[in-house]
Amino acid sequence: MPELPLALWIALAGVLGLLVGSFLNVVILRLPARMAAAWRQEAWDVLELQADAVPLPPGIVREPSHCPHCKHPLSALDNIPLLGWLLLRGRCRYCRAEISIQYPLVELLSGVLSAVIVWKFGPSWAALAGLALTWTLIALSGIDFRTQLLPDQLTLPLLWLGLLLSLLPMFVTAPASILAAAIGYLSLWSVYWAFKLLTGKEGMGHGDFKLLAALGAWMGPVSLLPIILLSSLIGALVGGTLIALRRHERAIPMPFGPFLAAAGWVWFVAGADLLQGYMQLTGVR
Numbered sequence: 001m002p003e004l005p006l007a008l009w010i011a012l013a014g015v016l017g018l019l020v021g022s023f024l025n026v027v028i029l030r031l032p033a034r035m036a037a038a039w040r041q042e043a044w045d046v047l048e049l050q051a052d053a054v055p056l057p058p059g060i061v062r063e064p065s066h067c068p069h070c071k072h073p074l075s076a077l078d079n080i081p082l083l084g085w086l087l088l089r090g091r092c093r094y095c096r097a098e099i100s101i102q103y104p105l106v107e108l109l110s111g112v113l114s115a116v117i118v119w120k121f122g123p124s125w126a127a128l129a130g131l132a133l134t135w136t137l138i139a140l141s142g143i144d145f146r147t148q149l150l151p152d153q154l155t156l157p158l159l160w161l162g163l164l165l166s167l168l169p170m171f172v173t174a175p176a177s178i179l180a181a182a183i184g185y186l187s188l189w190s191v192y193w194a195f196k197l198l199t200g201k202e203g204m205g206h207g208d209f210k211l212l213a214a215l216g217a218w219m220g221p222v223s224l225l226p227i228i229l230l231s232s233l234i235g236a237l238v239g240g241t242l243i244a245l246r247r248h249e250r251a252i253p254m255p256f257g258p259f260l261a262a263a264g265w266v267w268f269v270a271g272a273d274l275l276q277g278y279m280q281l282t283g284v285r
């Protein structure tokens, strides 16, 4: 890596994060539609019926972005992350339809979290891996919020990458990574079945098991319990606030994925510090 001051690397990571954030917006919107189309196609094939003539939804990379309301293609200026939305004051330049706050939020989140990763790890391969983890977790959270799905197309590559990095090893050793992936999957799988047998309801989806397995592969077995505890805490805070503000019905299931992802990211960046603080607080050495 060339010799640049850390502050410059952090700023570069922030800008890169903003740019990747606008790509993540596209992934969050288009990947579930692509998945649904593929499932419909498979269902037709299984039933040995003629496929319906519904055109495929837009590709993730190829099609240029356009206003979802009036379909007018966006100019390069409108596409500038964060700034484009701010300059347009959240409305389409052509039809004045409101542009979802999701766009600038995801871009801002991606920019800030990317900067934090480089601040934490410095300009290094670990930071590069951390950025891949961060961006995948943002895409997963956005998709889970919108559709209550955690696509295998994202959770499984994240799991594989975590396992492969442990061969170096980068963050944890290979035995720790493999063990944590298995324990992570099985722990939520057991909770799922216990909950289902006791209440007859499904408390979470299989995507949640795979996401915790992936986080385990990146961070090892020690991280699993804190991640579960942190995610429940974040979930209770966010859920409680939403119910108090009457923005969310108690009966509608809350996606668990975004809270798992948030807890996993916090532990990835600050786990060692949190653990040390906890031990000092409780007097354990």
Ligand SMILES: [Zn+2]
Pocket (backbone or CB within 6 Å): 067, 068, 069, 070, 071, 072, 092, 093, 094, 095, 096, 097
């Ligand atoms: Zn428009």
